[in-house]
Amino acid sequence: MKRNYLVLIFILIGIALLSGKLTTGMSIIGDWGIGLFYHQLSFLKNWWQSTLVCLGAFLIIGIVLFVIDRMLDGIKRKLVLLLFFLLFIIGLYLTFLNFRTDITHRWMGERFHMGIYLYWIGAGIISLFFGLTEKKKIMKQPNE
Numbered sequence: 001m002k003r004n005y006l007v008l009i010f011i012l013i014g015i016a017l018l019s020g021k022l023t024t025g026m027s028i029i030g031d032w033g034i035g036l037f038y039h040q041l042s043f044l045k046n047w048w049q050s051t052l053v054c055l056g057a058f059l060i061i062g063i064v065l066f067v068i069d070r071m072l073d074g075i076k077r078k079l080v081l082l083l084f085f086l087l088f089i090i091g092l093y094l095t096f097l098n099f100r101t102d103i104t105h106r107w108m109g110e111r112f113h114m115g116i117y118l119y120w121i122g123a124g125i126i127s128l129f130f131g132l133t134e135k136k137k138i139m140k141q142p143n144e
Helices: 005-023 028-036 039-045 047-071 074-101 110-132
Strands: none
Touching: 005 047, 005 110, 028 039, 039 047, 047 074, 047 110, 074 110
16 A cells, blocks of 8 residues: 555544544543643643644654654564554553543543543554555666
């Protein structure tokens, strides 16, 4: 399958917008908790700030995976990209466990949880994009 970076960017922008909108839908208790105790997380109260943070995280992950994709070839490349995908799946699972066991995170609400899960899903999509699409072959010009 041929790589289409434009499609990836539109998918990630959509995920970031949805994630930003969902994270602002936290419960009233979660809103008060962030307002009173966790001022550094106040960006989660505004959908556009949360969206920009999500896009920034996707950009960093994308650049790292792009560099890895360019540096490695063959089976090493596939294994490293698979390892990153597994790390993102593990992160998603650990986030899920944290939201189910920590009472203060449980109070944040399901919409907030879905928004945070979308961060991990977007990172997994980036990893799958580089792992499942073919790397562009660089043709060398013959010296004349």
